[in-house]
Amino acid sequence: MIDAPGLMISAPASGTGKTTVMLGLLRSLADDGIRVQPFKSGPDYIDPAFHLAASGRASFNLDTWAMGDGLLDAIAAQAAGAEICIGEGSMGLYDGVATRGQSGFGTSAETAARMGWPVVLVLDVSGQAQSAAAAALGFKMYNPDLPFAGVILNRVASPRHERLTRMGMEKAGLTVLGALPRRGDLALPERHLGLIQAVEHPDLARAIAGYATFLRDNVDLTAIKAAARGRAIPQSDALLPPPAQRIALASDAAFSFTYPHLIEGWRAAGAEVLPFSPLADETPDPTADLVWLPGGYPELHAGTLAAADTFRSALRRHAETRPVHGECGGYMALGEALIDKDGARHQMAGLLGLVTSYEKRKFHLGYRQATLSAPLPGHAPGARLRGHEYHYSTILEQPDAPLAAVADADGNSVPETGSRRGRVSGTFFHLITAEAP
Known part of the structure; x- marks a missing residue:
């Protein structure tokens, strides 16, 4: 068995800042000498290359629609030797398909539940304050059995905005793990399939270092590390065999x-x-x-x-x-x-x-x-x-x-x-x- 404590970085929707948080967190943990294993929930072949650049370890996809239990365990076992796993969700936390696949509907929530990883919900709080807590509480209570670590507030406009938003979270009983000020210079370049490839980024090392500094300055890394949980992963040899030698x-x-x-x-x-x-x-x-x-x-x-x-x-x-x-x-x-x-x-x-x-x-x-x-x-x-x-x-x-x-x-x-x-x-x-x- 392999211990795989971790967290799932997710959000209510795409475009809320998950990737910025993910890359900054991976690099911050790696810079602290922590062996961190990245994963991507869902069918994405661009983000894992960014995860590798940020963490120094290859990132793997976990996909409950496409993959059966044996393959999911075999992939999760790639965390052997890591101290913490960080998964990045795709789309919104509960977004998947309508017809069940091999072990689920392909949602990030399913991946988090299967791995036992508490969810860190990245919230774009632009244009709202206390009302953001109602949305976050809805995501927590939609599946009360899903472990929930807390929220990171993103695109905070001012100290007053942060204070009001934190008041709402406190009333809802939600832990605020960080508050990220609005910054227009942190977005990764995109093209028609989403992000550009990691190999094409003009200065990826500096960009990731900037994300790490941004995270260190604005989130509670100690609380985030302490929130990591997970289940023991059985050994499995269910990876797909090669098509040739x-x-x-x-x-x-x-x-x-x-x-x-x-x-x-x-x-x-x-x-x-x-x-x-x-x-x-x-x-x-x-x-x-x-x-x-x-x-x-x-x-x-x-x-x-x-x-x-x-x-x-x-x-x-x-x-x-x-x-x-x-x-x-x-x-x-x-x-x-x-x-x-x-x-x-x-x-x-x-x-x-x-x-x-x-x-x-x-x-x-x-x-x-x-x-x-x-x-x-x-x-x-x-x-x-x-x-x-x-x-x-x-x-x-x-x-x-x-x-x-x-x-x-x-x-x-x-x-x-x-x-x-x-x-x-x-x-x-x-x-x-x-x-x-």
Whole structure:
């Protein structure tokens, strides 16, 4: 068994300052010499890279809709050796889907309850004072069994504003763990899928150091550490096995959306992960058994990818004898062409007939469940997979055979079925796990 005391940083909604608090708290604890293990509740592949930069430890996703109990325990066990766990919630505390998944509805509250972590609710108190306590009390009482550590007041306008808001919290019996003054210079840069990637931040180290100083000056770190609780985690070997022994993994600013628990599972099983950069016109390792292109932002680098002749030629040679798979952005890069936001058409690898357009934007977001009609590396036809789709690209042409029957979290069919041609396959959803047969 592994002890995993921790806290869940959550909020009533997105955009309230959770990430600022999370990064500042991770760095503050790490600077104090505390071994802190970050986690992300829900299907997010951008935030964990920021968590790693702030804490020095890889961050892992915990997802009650996509993951069963064994996998959740196996991922939670990555906290071995840590003194405290800090989880960052997604959306609002109780926001999830309408249809139950493998172990829940995908809410941050479920993750907190399952791990035994008390909730720290980050409240944007702009435009209110004592009334903020009514909202916070509602979040606490909506599920009285959920452990609740207290609140951090964010975007406080003045000492008077803070005093009035604290009065309301005291009347409601809620612990105030900190009050953060309104600061417009602390927001992380964003683009169409949310935050920019950690590797793209112009000065991430200084930004995180600034968040840590901000937290130290305005929250009670001693009280926050004292509030950490958690349950003992049983040992589990339920991480997803590798799809091949030697895996060439595209890894750069265009291809970086990988779920850390997948890579950890591959390595734990003895697979070799061999990174390479398509943007640098590098070739996948010629001895690799599989080339895997994860998601990312190929639409922002389409011209560079179109000019990467060495990479594309090597990819085609590999596909003659061994499998190639792409997820979302990787899927787009395996296609015939990609049309950027300005309407320019860029030639891609041409291993699939897919043509996608970022000029004709359409938002695609949500959990996905897929039943394979053809093999995907590591999974046989008929396998049931769970994943997540998040992109703005539109399919203009998809002439190849579908890879799977794909549905959303409620079981409604979606048209993005993925496709296959020879040894090449691709999906718009990012794989999270496979259901047990």
